Amino acid sequence: MMREALHAYMILNHGRHSARTYRLATGVSALTRLLVLAPGLVVGDEQDRLVRKAAFEQYRSVLSWSCGGQKWTKRYFASEPGAQEPGSAGG
Secondary structure, three states: OHHHHHHHHHHHHHOHHHHHHHHHHHHHHHHHHHHHHHHHHOOOOHHHHHHHHHHHHHHHHHHHHHOOOOHHHHHOOOOOOOOOOOOOOOO
16 A cells, blocks of 8 residues: 555656656566565475565565556545545445
């Protein structure tokens, strides 16, 4: 949700182009981290793999958000036209 908040900030203060650039840069960063972490999922002892898997899942989620796959975050941020805040009438 922090990334969605930053995305909303970028839209409000810097425009949609900057917000899209932020989302793209975040996705590229997450993809790079996933590529670096992937070999670690099969190497090392069980405890190390569990820690790496948690990190992998975190960046997979970030990549999903950057591609628009985390739609649930829209419920909490009015970064898109027509989005409503939680607890508001009509939603």
